[in-house]
Amino acid sequence: MTEFFAESWLLWLLLGTGVGLWLGGRRKAWLRYVYHRYVMALVTLLTVSAIVFSLMEVLPGDCAEKYIAYKNTQGVVITQADIDAERARMGLDQPLPVRWAEWVSDLALKGDLGFSCAKRQSVNIALGDRFWMSFGFCIAGLLFAYLIAVPFGILSAWAINKPWRDSNPQHSPVRRQLNTLGLSLAKLSDLTLRVISYLGLALPNFLLALSIILLYVFAGEATPTGLFSDAWKNEPWFADSGFQWGKLDDFIGHIWLPIFVIGWAATALQLQTVRALVVDESNKLYVDAARARGVDGFRLWARYPVRHAISPLFNSVGFDFQRVFNDLPIVAVVIGLTDAAALLIEALAMTNDQELAAGILFLVALVVIVMNFITDIVLAAIDPRVRSSVMGAGGH
Numbered sequence: 001m002t003e004f005f006a007e008s009w010l011l012w013l014l015l016g017t018g019v020g021l022w023l024g025g026r027r028k029a030w031l032r033y034v035y036h037r038y039v040m041a042l043v044t045l046l047t048v049s050a051i052v053f054s055l056m057e058v059l060p061g062d063c064a065e066k067y068i069a070y071k072n073t074q075g076v077v078i079t080q081a082d083i084d085a086e087r088a089r090m091g092l093d094q095p096l097p098v099r100w101a102e103w104v105s106d107l108a109l110k111g112d113l114g115f116s117c118a119k120r121q122s123v124n125i126a127l128g129d130r131f132w133m134s135f136g137f138c139i140a141g142l143l144f145a146y147l148i149a150v151p152f153g154i155l156s157a158w159a160i161n162k163p164w165r166d167s168n169p170q171h172s173p174v175r176r177q178l179n180t181l182g183l184s185l186a187k188l189s190d191l192t193l194r195v196i197s198y199l200g201l202a203l204p205n206f207l208l209a210l211s212i213i214l215l216y217v218f219a220g221e222a223t224p225t226g227l228f229s230d231a232w233k234n235e236p237w238f239a240d241s242g243f244q245w246g247k248l249d250d251f252i253g254h255i256w257l258p259i260f261v262i263g264w265a266a267t268a269l270q271l272q273t274v275r276a277l278v279v280d281e282s283n284k285l286y287v288d289a290a291r292a293r294g295v296d297g298f299r300l301w302a303r304y305p306v307r308h309a310i311s312p313l314f315n316s317v318g319f320d321f322q323r324v325f326n327d328l329p330i331v332a333v334v335i336g337l338t339d340a341a342a343l344l345i346e347a348l349a350m351t352n353d354q355e356l357a358a359g360i361l362f363l364v365a366l367v368v369i370v371m372n373f374i375t376d377i378v379l380a381a382i383d384p385r386v387r388s389s390v391m392g393a394g395g396h
Contacts (some may be wrong), residue, residue, distance in 0.1 A: 008109040014042070034377050041373045048365040049107070053100045056354035103355075113359035118347065123359040127340060131363055134332075134340040138324045141263035142317070145324075148267050150313070153274025154306055156193050159186040160279060193271055200268020205327045209261045209334045224254045225335050261331050262324050270313070270320075277312060281305035315379055318371030325364050 018038060025032030087093050094102075106112040113123035164187055166179035216223045226233075232250040237243065281287065282305040290304055328341035340360050347357040 010111050011109050014108070018042075030377075030380060033380055037373055037376050041369050044369055045366060046104070048369075049104055049362055050100060052358045052361045052365070053103060054096065056358045057096055103358075107362075113362070114355035116353055116356040118353040118356065123356050126356060127343070127359065127363075130343055131340040131360065133337075134325065134328060135367065137258050137262060137328060137337075137341075138321050140259045141266060141324050142320055144259055144263035145266035145270050145320070149270030149274055150310070152189070152193050153271045154278055154301070155186065156190045156271070156275045157278035157282065157305075158301065159183075159190040160275075162186060197268040197271040200265050201272075203264075205261050205265055206330045206334045208264055209257070209331055212257060212261070213334075224257045226337065227251060227254050229254070258328075258331060258335055258337060261335070262327050265327060266320060266324050269323075274309065274313060277309035278305050281309045311379060315372075315375050317375055318368040321371055322364065322368045 018035070021031055021035035021038055025035040084093075103114055106114070111124070113127070115121075116123050116126040119126040162183055164180075164184055166176045166183060168176065168179075171179065213223050213225065222229060228247070229250050232247045235244060235247055237247060278301075282301075284305075287300070287304050290300055295303070325341065329345045331337075332342040333345055340363075344357060344360045347353040347360070
C-alpha cells in the first residue's frame with residue numbers, strides 16, 4: 001500500500017489540490033472560480049491527451065515493428081509470428097481506448113510519458129533536460145518580444161494621430177522647435193516600427209536564421225550554431241581553477257541566436273496587437289471624459305487606454321507560448337539545437353516514434369493550459385471587470 005501511494009504521488013497531488021479548492025470555494029467566490037477553472041483545465045488536458053494519442057496512432061507502423069526491424073538489422077531472421085508476439089508483449093494488440101486508458105493512467109499516477117521505441121528507453125529519460133531547454137528558449141523569446149513590443153507598441157499608438165510639427169501659436173518658438181523635433185522622432189519611430197512588424201510577419205523564422213548564419217559565413221566568422229563552440233562543447237562549467245567564465249561567454253555568444261529568431265515573429269505580432277489595442281481604447285468615451293476633467297499627457301495614457309489594453313495581452317501568454325514553440329522545431333534544425341523541438345522533428349519525420357512525439361506534444365499542451373489557468377485566475381484577482389463578469393457583481 002505504501003508503495004502504491006509513493007508511485008501515485010501525482011494523482012494524490014491533483015486530487016488534494018482539487019479538494020482544497022473545492023472546500024475554499026464554499027466560502028470565497030474567487031476560490032470557487034479557481035476551482036471551476038481547475039476542473040476545466042483537467043478536463044481539457046484529458047481531452048488533449050486523447051487527441052494526441054489518437055493522432056499518433058495514425059502514423060504507419062508501431063513499436064513492435066520498429067523493434068523487430070532493428071533486430072533484423074542485426075542479422076536475426078524475423079517472421080510475421082515474431083512481430084505478432086512482440087505486439088502482444090507490448091500490449092499493442094489491445095484496442096485503442098484500452099491503450100489510451102493505460103497511457104493516461106501511467107501519466108496521471110506517476111507522470112510516466114511512455115516508452116520511446118527509437119531511443120529504447122522511457123520517454124522521460126529520452127527527453128531529459130531537453131524539454132526544459134525548449135521551455136527556456138520559448139520563455140526568453142516571449143520576454144524579448146514583450147519587452148520590445150509593449151513599450152514601442154504604446155509609442156506607436158501614441159504617435160499615430162500626432163502631427164509632424166508643433167504649430168500651436170501659444171508655444172514659444174523654442175518650445176515649438178523642441179516639440180517638432182520630438183513629434184518628428186516619434187512619427188519616424190512609428191513608421192520604422194510598422195515596417196519592422198510587417199517584415200517580422202512576412203519573413204519566416206528559419207529564413208531569418210539562415211540569413212544570419214550566412215552573414216557570419218560571408219564575414220569569415222564562426223557561425224553561432226548549437227549551444228557551444230567545438231572548443232567549449234565538452235568542457236565542464238567548473239574546472240580546478242573554478243568557474244569557467246569563458247564557457248559562459250561562449251554560451252551567451254550562441255544562445256542569443258535562437259532567442260532572437262523565435263522572438264522575431266512574436267515581436268512583430270505583438271507590436272501590431274499592442275498598437276491596435278491601445279488605439280482602440282484611446283478612442284473610447286471614458287478617455288474623452290477623463291480628458292475633459294483635465295487629465296492629459298502620460299497620466300491619461302497610463303491610467304486609461306494603456307492600463308485597459310494590457311489585460312487582453314496578459315491573458316494571451318499561453319497562446320503566445322504555443323505560437324513560439326510552433327516556430328521552434330524548424331529553427332532548432334537550422335541552428336543545430338538538440339532540444340525537445342528538434343527531438344519532435346526526429347520523432348515525427350525520421351524515427352516515427354509515436355509515444356515520444358505524443359509525450360512532447362502533451363507537455364506543450366500542458367504548459368499552454370497551465371499558463372492560461374494562471375493568467376485567468378490572476379486577472380480575476382486584480383481586474384474588477386473580470387471579477388464582475390466571472391464571479392458576479394460582488395467578486396469577493
